[in-house]
Amino acid sequence: MQERGQPGQSSGGENLLFLTDDQLRKGIEAMFFAYRGFTADPDLILDDHAYGRAHHRAIHFINRSPGTTVNNLLNILGVTKQSLNRVLRALVEDGLVDSRVGEKDKRERHLYLTDTGSVLEQKLSEAQRTRMRAAYRAAGPDAVQGFRRVLEQIMDPQMRKFLNSMTDGGR
């Protein structure tokens, strides 16, 4: 009752059946279940360290862009600075993150992982990569390409831009 109006559009073989509400619902549920699996392995490790996903996310993106500022991180993570601050404070106190006052602009803090922080980052990301690697391998390169393509369309354009800027320029 919503979309099915125009099947058999192009040639007849490749129609728009993949856009039915039922197909969309299946994709929605797959996203839900997959995201649970996606976070499950790092979560186990985080429990041992009394950290949560918020800490994982901060660690990930600090590792990804060493020297990034708190404000940068806020834009990427999409939380309030107060929320991020609590997480960063814990990581700094525990010696996983180094927060250095900016040289040009002393209001800014530039964030770096310490050696200890890098060790945890490796553990976390390797756990997550292991699952992703298995999934990629089982699904094959073409499926992976489609996977990435759809994910990019689902995310907000701002994030897509950011993701691709990191993809090109990073490291």
Added chain:
Amino acid sequence: MQERGQPGQSSGGENLLFLTDDQLRKGIEAMFFAYRGFTADPDLILDDHAYGRAHHRAIHFINRSPGTTVNNLLNILGVTKQSLNRVLRALVEDGLVDSRVGEKDKRERHLYLTDTGSVLEQKLSEAQRTRMRAAYRAAGPDAVQGFRRVLEQIMDPQMRKFLNSMTDGGR
């Protein structure tokens, strides 16, 4: 330093470069950003009703499987009964969900959406589908197939089984 050992395996053109740590990291970040987009639209609606994602999930799966029991829902959602109970209590009190004592087994409660509940479910799922539909359309059917394939590999096998059982049997 992890996986790149065996490229050029099959024929040389299609190698295993999609399994590098760098490719995996990009997929991981895409999952993170996409999930944010995935939940963003329903979240706006939920705010108006003073509900959260937990309520959305309960509503979704009750709509998906009318008459399901609390225990079923617990297994699907992967939360504790205390957590789910708080959500269900609110939904029942607000008249969105009907909880009926089982006829065969009177210990069980069978859950149904009321008319009011169905209205909210429609609003939420339509908001979510709108974004997914646009993403699917932009990415194309082959990409969607790959998307689904990779997601199924990422989720725990138990959930994959459940998802596919619903896919076949449902409605």
Added chain:
DNA sequence: CATTTTATGTCAGTCTTGTTGACTTTCCAA
């Protein structure tokens, strides 16, 4: 029939992580 197990609900308390509000320090531009 007595006992155990299962399904559900509830109360209390904790933790993570999000929020808003108020505040300091620093920079910059009028």
Added chain:
DNA sequence: TTGGAAAGTCAACAAGACTGACATAAAATG
């Protein structure tokens, strides 16, 4: 130089997850 904007911090609160303990009712089992 002064006032506003920006970056970051501290405090308090709320949602929603968790554990643990316990209650009730019904089913299953010996």
